[in-house]
Amino acid sequence: MDLTVLDCVALSVYSFTFLLGLPANLLVFFVYIRKARKHGATPNVVYALNLCLANLALVAWMPVKVLETVLKDWMLPPPLCPVYSFFLYSSLYVSCLFITAVTIGRYLSIAFPIIYKRYRRARLSCYICVALWALVMVHLGLSLMAEGGAYFIGVQDEVSACYEHFNATQLKILLPLRLEMAIVLFILPLIVTSFCTLRCVTLVWRSNLPPLGKRRVLAVALSTLAVFVICYAPYNSSHIVGFVQQESVKWRTTAMLTSSCNVFLEPVVMLMLSPVVSRGILGRICGQQSHIRWSDGSRHRAKPTSGFANTKVPPITSARMRAEAKVTRESQGCDGEQNKSTIFHIHIRSAAMLCNQLLLSVYILTFLMGVPANILSFITLCRKVCRKAAPIDVLLLNLTISDLIFLAFLPFKMKEAYDGLKWLLPYSLCPLTGFIFYVTIYNSTLLLTAVSVERYLGVAFPLRYAVCRRPRYAAWACFTFWLVTSCNLSIVYVMPYSQWSYGGNASPPTTCYLDFSEADLSILLRVRLELFLVLFCVPFIISCFCYVNFILILSRLPNISRRRRLRCIGLAFGTLVVFTICFGPYNASHVVGFVHGDSQEWRNLALMSSTLNACLDPFIFYLSSTAVRGAINRCFRRVTAKMHILGCGGPPQRKPQSGDRFRAEAPP
Structure with missing residues (x-):
């Protein structure tokens, strides 16, 4: 079956989302893990790690979305459709809530620095993350009640699709639930995020910060609101329109394209939320804190990760x-x-x-x-x-x-x-x-x-x-x-x-x-x-x-x-x-x-x-x-x-250098 122009656009968006989102979120995830081990966990680190996990959950199922778009038919086992839909939409909604939590934390640290410092604990942030995950999973778990034994596999014109075609019984449960999710999981976080970012901009603009710091705060506010409006607004507006028209609108799949872009846009937001300005963007997320001026001869220590998978090629033809x-x-x-x-x-x-x-x-x-x-x-x-x-x-x-x-x-x-x-x-x-x-x-x-x-x-x-x-x-x-x-x-x-x-x-x-x-x-x-x-x-x-x-x-x-x-x-x-x-x-x-x-x-x-x-x-x-x-x-x-x-039971011994004897003889 030939692909339409819209299918080609969707295939391009999903492919670039996978190619850009996977390395970006893996990099941010391992860097924040390193930061937590080295300097201790902070609320922003906890929220960033959970945001990366949500994005990686979406990226992990993106090849299935690409396969469905290319084949224009659901060729996988039917029980996989509810699991696929559950992880796909849960990662989208939980990202909204984590960005809102990050924005609230920044607003409280600026507006009430002394009071907020008493409650600024990583353990409390972990409890908040568990509550947000539970809230999203409960909402999406309720949608499984509308499954009715068909695994959400709808057939239209001899073509099967996952979570696209619904009967009247399923829509009777899904439409009110989608409206409630649009209000609770999108509109309320958007209002809270808009209030917090605008208040942050107002307070910082009246402060004695240099112009560069003020412009950076404005960039953070606009980028956060842009992710909310551009990525999440079209898909959630389809819930409201569908409830008014009492049907599942056909352009829901098209609106899903912008929601997928949050996978590679949110790492940019996390970069801009970094408190350090002097280092480069990727230098900030990699935690490089060397005070040595960069030159061809300078060395910066890092913790690169590398992995190789054993791949077996089956016999062909x-x-x-x-x-x-x-x-x-x-x-x-x-x-x-x-x-x-x-x-x-x-x-x-x-x-x-x-x-x-x-x-x-x-x-x-x-x-x-x-x-x-x-x-x-x-x-x-x-x-x-x-x-x-x-x-x-x-x-x-x-x-x-x-x-x-x-x-x-x-x-x-x-x-x-x-x-x-x-x-x-x-x-x-x-x-x-x-x-x-x-x-x-x-x-x-x-x-x-x-x-x-x-x-x-x-x-x-x-x-x-x-x-x-x-x-x-x-x-x-x-x-x-x-x-x-x-x-x-x-x-x-x-x-x-x-x-x-x-x-x-x-x-x-x-x-x-x-x-x-x-x-x-x-x-x-x-x-x-x-x-x-x-x-x-x-x-x-x-x-x-x-x-x-x-x-x-x-x-x-x-x-x-x-x-x-x-x-x-x-x-x-x-x-x-x-x-x-x-x-x-x-x-x-x-x-x-x-x-x-x-x-x-x-x-x-x-x-x-x-x-x-x-x-x-x-x-x-x-x-x-x-x-x-x-x-x-x-x-x-x-x-x-x-x-x-692994082979000898200890790290390799460092070769003695000429300055070691003088450092050992120096007084404490």
């Missing part, structure tokens, strides 16, 4: 291989020439299956290695950019974002490779997947070229470049790169739709961006040649020129250490290897295809090397950024220390 073997045995009784032809085609199909399995293996390996590595780089670079941005950090951050977007759409390509390069997903996902897939690949070439240019200018023209070395110029360059690649690759988005519309078939094509007519190739081959020249050859030549001169200049400098010189040479060779191995074969297929006048069949094999770029880019980050090197080294040291504790 074993039934198909057995079927091919059966065909081979049956073909042995044919004539000699026909037998040879049959065996030849069987070998061709077997080779195609092996290629598909190899392609799927590369996709899985890239996904498993690229996701944790790029998430670690993303968090580290965000902290560095928020603390003290540099052009190289802006470029590497955009390169990380490009790789993460690429990895987010890689599961669709996995499904395509598993199905033998047949597109069995909704066809509306084909143009979007192909467009994002190729845009991120070519965008990486431009960003790696920009990194090489930035390194070369910093060494060749240090004084002139220091005047123009501004992060905003790097941000504008990144915006230009995204725009150029999107415009050049727009044909990847347009071509599948044109093939379907001009093909004259009611059903969509069974392949995605693989089979082309002569009219399509007359346009496509020229565009591919232009991509080869503009987005590969020119960046590759610039990168070679910059890195060769970069190495020559550094080799002539007398004061540079041997270790730093080797690292710079490794950076140069690493970038050129990524260019040659990852992007060379696929772009070479464009030239060969233009010469022969057709689309080469080995393009998919050449695309495997381009896929590995998402795994190799973190090595470029390691060689280019001091912050990324420090984060990886700290993570490696902590993992080594934990393994040493």
Whole structure:
């Protein structure tokens, strides 16, 4: 079943909610756990932890929402529908109450500081959190009374849906309950939150705080109200409209889209609620309190977390291989020439299956290695950019974002490779997947070229470049790169739709961006040649020129250490290897295809090397950024220390330093 425009919008919102909300809330959760262990729990820490748990409960069920949107049918077991709905809506309403509790605490600390200090206890906040969770669960538990043995699975036009179609008996219970939830769990918290935030703004505005502090309080108030109004108002207004019309309104699902956005907007509110202003946004939530000025040589201790899951890949197409073997045995009784032809085609199909399995293996390996590595780089670079941005950090951050977007759409390509390069997903996902897939690949070439240019200018023209070395110029360059690649690759988005519309078939094509007519190739081959020249050859030549001169200049400098010189040479060779191995074969297929006048069949094999770029880019980050090197080294040291504790029963002994003897002999 084809997806409508609204379904595509919903799928995009749910996907971005999962991709942005999961790392953001996990980061905030572990950071507040660390803060509670180090400095003790406070009411704000307790509320923030419960808010993260509510958001993670919503994120955990978001893949089910995505699956329901894609299939447009409830394919999971029916008893799972009430559980899914219970956790989905409980996390939404409990978030409203926790934000209200945080706002009340801030208002009381400003309006009644002495009295509130007597009752400012983490234990009392824990009791309040338990009461809020119980209030929401009681309300949603009452909605299960309307289930009536059907598990809220409604069937309309031979399509089943979860918690969308209701009969008259169910609506008789649900409509008054929804109205009561809209009043108790949304309108009253909104009124309380509005009163507290406005009073905070008024009191702070009349105080002697500096203008920066006043503007920050105003930003906190507006962001909190924006989350309430934008995220929760549309869905709760559907309850009121449904009670007035005595029916379940059809736009409830559309109103749910804004409620899902609270998962990644609430971490922003928690960042702004931090009492420290001097540190960067992500530096505040990570609890970095070093008084050492940031430089390339300074080190900041942190507690990185890392986890790996054992993933087993099931055997693929074993039934198909057995079927091919059966065909081979049956073909042995044919004539000699026909037998040879049959065996030849069987070998061709077997080779195609092996290629598909190899392609799927590369996709899985890239996904498993690229996701944790790029998430670690993303968090580290965000902290560095928020603390003290540099052009190289802006470029590497955009390169990380490009790789993460690429990895987010890689599961669709996995499904395509598993199905033998047949597109069995909704066809509306084909143009979007192909467009994002190729845009991120070519965008990486431009960003790696920009990194090489930035390194070369910093060494060749240090004084002139220091005047123009501004992060905003790097941000504008990144915006230009995204725009150029999107415009050049727009044909990847347009071509599948044109093939379907001009093909004259009611059903969509069974392949995605693989089979082309002569009219399509007359346009496509020229565009591919232009991509080869503009987005590969020119960046590759610039990168070679910059890195060769970069190495020559550094080799002539007398004061540079041997270790730093080797690292710079490794950076140069690493970038050129990524260019040659990852992007060379696929772009070479464009030239060969233009010469022969057709689309080469080995393009998919050449695309495997381009896929590995998402795994190799973190090595470029390691060689280019001091912050990324420090984060990886700290993570490696902590993992080594934990393994040493498990194996030897204690932490590894620190090597004695020259100053230890003087510190031991110094008087107390």
